[in-house]
Amino acid sequence: MIHDPRTSIIDKRLENVKNIIAIGSGKGGVGKSTFSSLLSLFLNKKGYKVGLLDLDIYGPSTHLILNAEDKTPQEEYGLKPVDINGIEFMSIIYFTQNKPLIMRGKELTDTILEIFAITRWNNLDYLIIDMPPGMGEVLLDLIKFIKNLQFIVITNPTKIAMETVEKLIRFLKESNYPILGLVENMKNKDGTFVKEKCKELNVKYLGHISFYEDIENYYGIPEKLINQNLDKEINQIVSNFT
């Protein structure tokens, strides 16, 4: 196998990042981007140095949630992430703009490697990566190129979602990738289905986030996104993996 020189560049770019956490689901539409944003905001407020990287190839949206639409990473011996209330933010949207993003495997890998090779993160306690749904190229490439990747898996309380999420968990476990635990998002009624699934799959249940019907109203206003109740819920989740 030919050595890819980008591997060592990427190692160097990430050498001052203490924890790299990929937020994955397998299933789309379960609130992965919202949770990635909330988690970054929360950790930042707690005094941690946080980076957020949006790799949701087919539907990047954290830039909308965090109001980073009009900002641009600056060129400076590489690319400096955008600053959002102290969070270092980078997204595939800056590379693709809003043009339709149709790429085959090889191109996808190249774009992802390019983002990692070019982005200059500062010293970070946490780099949160918002993953695309599905278990395709991006997952395989991340696992290959990023050392010390840890996963938080997110689902909603439905059986249909959990069916797909379970596949991702089984794959990660079979491949011996560390899973910090599972988050149950959009919980709108009592029920222990997800908790029981966690036991069955031997994955830690990190906690839940309630269904907030009006959360969309606060997209674009990051300082108002976390209300008192949400703060408690995320605190619970974070205390279970830090």
Add this chain to the structure above:
Amino acid sequence: MIHDPRTSIIDKRLENVKNIIAIGSGKGGVGKSTFSSLLSLFLNKKGYKVGLLDLDIYGPSTHLILNAEDKTPQEEYGLKPVDINGIEFMSIIYFTQNKPLIMRGKELTDTILEIFAITRWNNLDYLIIDMPPGMGEVLLDLIKFIKNLQFIVITNPTKIAMETVEKLIRFLKESNYPILGLVENMKNKDGTFVKEKCKELNVKYLGHISFYEDIENYYGIPEKLINQNLDKEINQIVSNFT
């Protein structure tokens, strides 16, 4: 370019299918599988001959919605789709079972081609294809191998979803693929945002489906899935593209 002999086999397998409609979204979690199932059930009830093909590589779920879990396609000079209340049903789940499905581009293409090359549809008025979220390999391959493919695009009423859905629509339009129109799913309040977007993008607004909180209770019971209200809504949508 080398001629792929599977192309002509696929043409032959589909020669008695009058309309091939791909249900796509770009965005996950907007109810694509539910809509594909409901549409198939409705058209079947109206007397059309209907096939449903689930190609949602990373999260096939129509087999759960339609209670086809315990059935298996039968080998007979190819594979005969499963019969569900008169609908001819085929899913990628029969090829992958519930194992985690991690495939690179080339393997994905091969699996899709295999399904098309092997499945023996009868004479069909409509073949409905439930697409995966995103705009990756599956979309590119379908477009390449399946002639006369038409698209129905589905979204929910949120701006975040529409942002991604818009990319799919722009891609399809730029590539001159026919879009029958857009369906607004999970509509839970008044609002004309999606309708206005349709005007802006020059795509037909086919209609909406309300947010039915209890629809999950009817997954697995296809004969009870379409209630009176849903029947009206789907009728409206279908009347706009037939």
